[in-house]
Amino acid sequence: MARVFITGSADGLGRLTATTLLAEGHEVVLHARSAERLTAVRDLLDRGAAGVTGDLADLGETRGVAEQVNRLGPVDAVIHNAGVYGGPxxxxxxxxxxxxxxxxxxxxxxxxxLTSGMHSGGHADVSRLTRRGSYSDSKLFVTTLALAVARLWPGVPSNAVDPGWVPTRMGGPGAPDDLRLGHLTQEWLVTSDDPRAVSTGGCWFHQRRREPPPAAADEQFQQRLLAGLAELTGFRV
Structure with a gap:
């Protein structure tokens, strides 16, 4: 059984992923923006999940989230699920x-x-990290991060997942994709022994690999992005 940390797991796809993994007997570490938000998953905590808190929009609190996870002990997998659609x-x-x-x-x-099919509309411009970048830019960047980590850490399968346009709070009630398929791929990637699930450097949609945006697979852009993130945060991958 795996021990999995899931960011943004108080609702939406993160909560659904956590619920499924717990039902399958895995250990789960939940994350919410605040202690108040963590009460939304009291039922999962009562079933044995652990919980950490911190606002991922704040660098200091994000560092605190990492410290809380490390204090709980090693995890087998991390699902970077948390996301916002727009704004600063x-x-x-x-x-x-x-x-x-x-x-x-x-x-x-x-x-x-977690990425999005909208990553294809992102701009390969690292300066957008510190000015008003779009949602599409952010999803191009996080796809690039996933592929860069796959290249730098060959022993750690690292993949990007597009969950599709699914009916969550972010996606809206009219979203046309299958909600179950929206969290199936990430669950499979962190728990399955299927050779495809332990491959690395993939961009996945409903358990099928898709070609990533050219910029995300470009080593030079990967290096520029990593350098920009290191400069911005003071940390290096």
Missing amino acids: QVMRVNVVAPYVLTALIERPRRLVY
Whole structure:
């Protein structure tokens, strides 16, 4: 059985992922923005899940999340699920926080980063980390991070997952994709012994690999992004 840390697991796909993994007998470490938000998953805590808190839009609190996870002991996998759709926090939550947690959490056996089909519309411009980047930019960057980590840490399967446009609070009630399929792939990638699930450097949609955006697979852009994130945060992957 795996021990899995899931960011942004108080609701939406993160909560659904945690619920499924617990039902399958895995250990889960939940994350919520605050102690008040963690009460939304009291039922999962009562079933044995652990919980950590911290606002991923804040660098200091993100570092605190990593410290809390490390105090709980090693995890087998991390699912970087937390995300926001827009506003001034989009880069901090969708890109900077996954980078910082990757740098600071004791290296797990598997990593999954949630992206979006909208990453194809992102701009390969690292300066957008510190100015008003778009949601598409952030998802291009986090896909790039997943592929960069796969290259730098060959012993740790690292993959990006597009969950599709599913009916969560972010996706809205009219979203057309299958909600179950929206969290199946990340669960499979962190627990299955299927040879495909332990591969690395993939960009996945409903358990099928897709070609990543060209920029995400470009080593030079990967290096520029990692350098920009290291400069911004003071941490190195």
